[in-house]
Amino acid sequence: MATLRRLQEVPRHLLVCEKSNFGHDKSRHQHLVETQYHNYKVSFLIPECGILSKKLKSLVMENAPFYFVKNLPLYELISSEFINTFVKKGACCALTYNTSIDEDNTVALLPNGKLILSLDKDTYEETGLQGRPSRYSGRKVMKFIVTIDLMDLSLNLDSKSYKRAWWSFKEKKPLKFDFLLAWYPTGADESTMMSYFSNYQIQEHQPKLSLNLLTDLQCPVLQSHLLRGEPEVACSAQELFDWLGAVFSHVNFHYFDEPKLAPWISLCVQGFADSPVSWRENEHDFLKGGEHLYNFVIFNNRDYWLQMAVGASDDCPP
Numbered sequence: 001m002a003t004l005r006r007l008q009e010v011p012r013h014l015l016v017c018e019k020s021n022f023g024h025d026k027s028r029h030q031h032l033v034e035t036q037y038h039n040y041k042v043s044f045l046i047p048e049c050g051i052l053s054k055k056l057k058s059l060v061m062e063n064a065p066f067y068f069v070k071n072l073p074l075y076e077l078i079s080s081e082f083i084n085t086f087v088k089k090g091a092c093c094a095l096t097y098n099t100s101i102d103e104d105n106t107v108a109l110l111p112n113g114k115l116i117l118s119l120d121k122d123t124y125e126e127t128g129l130q131g132r133p134s135r136y137s138g139r140k141v142m143k144f145i146v147t148i149d150l151m152d153l154s155l156n157l158d159s160k161s162y163k164r165a166w167w168s169f170k171e172k173k174p175l176k177f178d179f180l181l182a183w184y185p186t187g188a189d190e191s192t193m194m195s196y197f198s199n200y201q202i203q204e205h206q207p208k209l210s211l212n213l214l215t216d217l218q219c220p221v222l223q224s225h226l227l228r229g230e231p232e233v234a235c236s237a238q239e240l241f242d243w244l245g246a247v248f249s250h251v252n253f254h255y256f257d258e259p260k261l262a263p264w265i266s267l268c269v270q271g272f273a274d275s276p277v278s279w280r281e282n283e284h285d286f287l288k289g290g291e292h293l294y295n296f297v298i299f300n301n302r303d304y305w306l307q308m309a310v311g312a313s314d315d316c317p318p
């Protein structure tokens with residue numbers, strides 16, 4: 001019965017809200033955006049807008065491609081050629097595709113050059129690498145986290161650390177995964193993912209764009225200085241977060257009595273549920289939910305609310 005009750009519980013989440021202004025010197029918006037690395041969906045909500053402006057439409061259309069590579073050996077991501085070609089010359093991200101962090105081995109490459117491996121107990125022991133138990137394993141440790149700093153390894157390719165990692169992935173435990181990859185070079189460069197991985201099954205993809213016009217959507221009244229809201233005056237950040245969840249999930253949830261003019265827009269970015277990390281290098285919870293996302297509510301005076309949410313067992317968002 002206790003197990004049944006736990007299964008019926010709604011997954012909880014941690015929600016951190018803060019307000020600032022894009023013009024403030026101590027505004028954290030850029031840092032927070034740059035340290036949530038693996039995202040699959042970006043959603044704009046623009047109340048009272050039936051047609052996008054040309055400037056905003058062109059901005060939304062400017063998307064870099066991403067790549068899907070099948071059965072890519074893990075040793076390819078620690079090769080000196082890959083590190084010198086992609087990791088050192090821009091922001092390179094990679095994430096295993098169609099893997100579940102609670103059951104499967106998963107791998108993520110961060111733009112800072114850190115390679116994060118979430119491995120089951122047998123695989124971890126077979127690799128012979130040093131790591132730490134997953135914080136979500138419970139009493140019987142079944143998952144381990146291995147972190148490899150590619151930038152550090154590349155400084156000395158004759159080091160024992162590099163040779164051990166190469167031997168582990170190339171010979172002792174030759175792991176292969178389907179990967180999603182993206183690369184944002186810092187300057188003009190002739191190298192491309194398509195040519196580099198031409199010996200493997202690789203496909204180039206463009207992000208899918210869709211535009212939905214929501215008629216009769218009753219929007220909340222927000223006041224930029226009232227993060228906690230005020231009864232009969234303005235909606236709180238928590239109420240707005242719940243309302244946005246209903247809107248983005250296409251749920252009929254007309255929370256307010258009458259339509260209101262809304263001098264704000266919302267930008268919501270959702271991370272992969274099965275990414276081994278949430279923000280920065282924080283281990284991502286796989287026990288319940290799996291959400292990690294952030295949402296900007298932007299006002300016309302450049303004030304903003306920043307909402308960050310993760311599963312209840314995750315570390316608090318930074």
